[in-house]
Each structure stands twice: as structure tokens, then as C-alpha cells.
Amino acid sequence: MIDLSAYLKKMLSTSGLSGYEDPIRKIIREAWEPLTDELSLSRIGSLHGLKKGRGEEPRRRVLISAHMDAIGMMVTDIQDGLMRITGIGGIDHRILPGQPVIVHGREDLPGVVIQPPSFLLPKNAGTGPVAMKHLLVDVGLRQDDAAKKVRVGDLVSYAQEPIELTGDAMSGHTLDNRVSVAATTLCLEALQDRAHGWDVWAVASVQEEETLGGALTSPFDIRPDIAIVIDVCFAKGPEANDWRNLPFGKGVGLGYGPNIHPGLYDLFEKKAKALEIPYDRDLMPKMSGTDAMAVQIVAEGIPCAVLGIPLRYMHTPVETVSIKDIQRAGRLMAEVIADLGPDTLEQIRWEE
């Protein structure tokens, strides 16, 4: 059994911004190596782990897609030893001032995002939030040293340490979506002594936060019969209390909407009910904001389920999750997968 908290902390302390996933892929590879029969890489860097089923060949395939990339920033300019930045993925500039970061220059340089005083900003900047293009990163270097160690295009990642809160909650950056990688790992672990019939393809996908590139390409290689997309979803919390938000720490989200095949939704709901795994229907009226948007339309189309781990403060460096929900998601996936049989596909169909 992996030590979930330690594994998660290790993943959170490892960078892997969209398009630059190498560091985190290495950690995931180590964890999946003993849990899978084959590991391979897609042509754009997604990690594929195959755990073979026990059914007769040709076996059906289920794909689990958990994106491993993280949001972050990139250096656009260096002036007086300070770096100007732009965002990778959706970053609310209002959470950046005072944020500890690492500039990945010729060496890793710890620093902080700073908000210049108003007299150094354009006259119309006002007293509101400062635009990202006017924020700076200070790594404590003078101009000559900064110019030697940092170049335009270097990555900047969050450096907030993971924090254990009360009640089994953990806070940190990039819990979106390392919690889902962790849940997938738990699922693979749970399947070790289960006689599942289908082949299981675990995919740690790249570039979800920017291009959905991983989710569009891995399913093309693997051609699964069904796909489970696991990602974080919105938990209830301060300023987040409408229908889009699920209770915090009270169970997983089952995505419901056009990205999701209703037959596959039913399969998950029945299993959750049978095992008394708490869940909530996560309404996604137009789109899911996950890999499923891409997986669904690969090749001739793939039926998708979307599993969500409720998360507070998404895309901030203090994203907060309940450890219990990661365990629940891993268990639910494993139980659904273990039950996939020769005639399961027949059950996942459209009403006629």
C-alpha cells in the first residue's frame, strides 16, 4: 500500500507545467511501474500504463485519463534583476502578489511574485488588482546575476509547501490534478488482486490546462471501449456555494451532462450506491472542463464517465481537498473496472 499523504506531497513538490511534464512523469512512472504490465509514452509525452485483464483476447479496454500537468507561469522579460511573467493555464492574477514561486532558470531559484507600488504602474492602473503583465518576480538577484541565470521562456512554478489541515484535509498547489493521479494509482493498486476481465490503460495525460493535447491523442493510440476521466471538481466553500459546488469532503462527484455517456454514468451511480460510497451528481450542462471534452470526440467517439474530487480554491496555490475523497474515487474506479465483463458494453447504450 502506498502512503497516500507522502506520495501526494512528493507529487506536489515536483514541477510539471503544461508542456513540460517530465519531472512529474518520472515520479508517476516510479509509482506505476510495479502496478502495471507495460509502460509507454505517447508521442507528446503522456504516460500510458497497461494492466492486462484476464479475459479472452481480444480484450475490451478501459482508459483512465488523469492529467498530470500543472498551471504556472513563464518569464517574458528581465529588468533590473526582476522577471516579468505570463500565465500558463488559467491563473487569476489577483492571487499572485506575495506568492512564493520557483523560477526554473539554469538552476532552480526560489523567489516571490511582487506587486509594484502604484507610482511605478500606468496612470490608469487604479487601486484595483494589478495586471499580470505588471507583476514582477524577485529571486533576490542583482541584474548581472539574474541575466546569467534566467532567460526569457524559463518556467515559473508555485512553491507553496503542502499543508495538512484539520479533519483529513490537505492544501497546496497543483492538487488539480495530482489528486486524480493519486486516485488512479490507488485504483491500480486495488486491482492488483482483482480478477478484472478488461485491459486497463491508465493515462497520465499532458497539457490539459492549455490544449487538451494529451486527451486528444492518447485515446487515439489506445482506442478504448470506454473512458473514465478523473479530475477535480468545485467544492463548496467561501464565495462558492451554488449548484456548481459539491459538499467538501462528503464524497466524489459523478459528472452529468453532454460530455458524459448516460449509460456509463448509471454504471458508476449503481456501483456507488451498492457500495455506499458517498457521491453527488455534478451537473455539467454544457461541458465538463476536463479531458473528457477531448476524449469523447477521439476517432469515432468514446463513451466517457467523469469522476470528480471536490476541491476548494481551484487554481490557487492553496487548493484544498479531503484525503477521504481521493480514496473514495480510487476505490469506486477499481470496483467499476473489476466488474467490467464481456457484456458490459451492451449495458452502456442509448435508449431506443
Place this chain on the structure above:
Amino acid sequence: MSKTTEMSTKYMPEIGDDQIHLLEKLCNATAVSGDEHEVRKIVLEEVKPIADDIRVDALGNVLARKLGKGEDRVRVMIAAHMDEIGFMIVKNHEGGLFEFVCVGGIDERQLPGKSVLVGRDHLPGVIGAKPIHMTTKKERGEKIPLSSMRIDLGPEAGDKVKEGDRATFATRFEVLGYSIRAKALDNRFGVATLIELLKHAPENIDLLAAFTVQEEVGLRGARVAAYAFDPDMAIAVDSTPAYDLPHWDDEDENVRYNTKLDGGPALYVMDSATIADRRLVKWLVETGEESSIPYQFRQPGGGGTDAGVIHKTRSGIPSISVSVPSRYAHTAAGIARRADWENTLRLLHAALGRVTPELLAGERRD
């Protein structure tokens, strides 16, 4: 013994591992104005073995004296405030979510997405923000109001935190090459400097060390400390902002930098609360010149230090302020240069060694 040899054996303060470790301990401690307990404890531990006498007064100031030898000793008060800006928990909203207010001058734009430590047990928590996915463009153009923010301590924090508990940014001290990144450099720089000066106090003066409380909320500690010490002169040792950053378009010159990193200790001629005693300005400038210690003038104008109340105590006390320049005061993480701190300590130590009754003998003028 030749004069050269005598000079070379003279004590020259340095910022070594011990001093960095002391500053680290002080910065990582929590001491929000009105609850300076943790820093006071460190100060007492450090100062007790070296001071001639030491006491904690009615407001919580630590007042320590290191007496010199011989006659005509000038009684020099040095004040360094122990408190820092921070937060107070004001309402438990259930589910581990707590409403809070700021203590001291904090720009609320610095708060979303930060980690904090709450209460005497340093319970970790976070100040989150609504997911960007759920915000409108209009919302992103406006600052997140403090009243909507909560400190999240996890679902089971209910009985571990009380309304009234203080909190600070959770930033841990870090040395970044020749720089330092930490919270509360304002004013743990001053506290650490004063501890070092007490350890190596020159014998020509009586050093009256006031580690003060509540500077950030109204200079309250310094007022009563100055009354109690009734010194001949006073220095407030603090940390002042360096706004030495580029202008957004890289074209206009930044003429309001206040101070610059690498410029050495910042001498105050005037701020919004004090017009420095010109005799003391001259004394520090001459010390810097003659000892080849770099210094800079803080651009006259706003801001203030403990000197703001000290100079008006009793029948008046000639006062000046000296600060270690640091960037991003009153935010989660400041950045400063180790050399600026070392030069501040050196300038003050050298200047104290030159104090004689003649310094204040004349009228207050150049």
C-alpha cells in the same frame, strides 16, 4: 603596540551563521501587535545573560540596560519594535472557516491564496479565493474584498481556534544567496540588530535597549519606554521599504525609490512623524565616511518609526532613525540583502563607540 594593530583587533560586527540563525528564529516567530509573546521570549533568552538589568514593563516592552564604564557616559536609548502586522480571528463561521481582520497596514490584495499560521500553536490554514472558472471578467478587475475572505483550517478546527486568536503569514525564513526572504523583516532586523549591539556594547555609553510593542498600531510601546528610560538621545532601528523597482514601461525613471537595496543602512532626515536631530544625522554620516561603511539617505517623506513618539517624550529627546532597507514590507515575503544588514550593524556599532557628551553639547543645529 602600533595604532594599526590596535585597529585590527577592534571588534567589527559581522553577519555570520549565528546572526542569520537568530534572525531566522525571530522572523519565523509570531508577534502580531498586542501579542508579542513569542518574540519577547526569544529576546529575553538572548538578552538576560548579557544585560546588567532587564524587565518587562506594563505594556510588554522588554527594557534592558547595558552600562558602560567611566564618567560622563551618555545614556543612549535604542528602540526596535518587536511586533509585526498580521491578523485577528473575529468570527467562527463553522466548518473550519474563520472570518478575520488585519492588524496593522496590510494591502488586502496581498491576501488571497496565502497560507497562514493561527494562534499560539501555529495551526496551519489557508486564505483561498473563488476558482477563476467561476469568476466574471468584471470580478477579476476588482479586488477581492477582505470581508469575503476566510481562513480555512480544515473541517475539524472548531475547538482548536478561538475568536481573538492572532495569525500571521506562514512564510518560512530562507537565505537566497546574498539575499534573505522572510516575513516580518520589518522589524526583526531591528530586534536582531539591537540584540547584537547589546552583546557588543561599547563601554563609553549606557546602552538602554527598548524592544517595543505595538509600533504597527500606534507607536505605543516606544512612548512609555522612552519615558521610563529618560535617555539623553535615542535611535529607532527599523526596516524601511526599498521601492527600487523598474517603472512599468522601463522608460520613466523611478524617482520615488525611498531606499535602494545594496545602498547600506538608510538614515532618516525626515519622515511623517519625526524631523531627525541634525547633530545625530551628522554623527552617523561622519561615522560612515570615516569608517568607510556605506550608507544612504532614506528619501524624506512619509512613513514613521518609534522615533515619532520618543523625540516628544518628557522634555524632548534628540532622536534619529536608522533602517535596514528591505523590499515588500507588510506582505507575505520581504526580500533584503545580507550586506545591508551587516552595514547597518557596523555603522551603529561604530557610531556608538564615538558618542561623547560633546555630541549633544551644542544647540540643535548643523
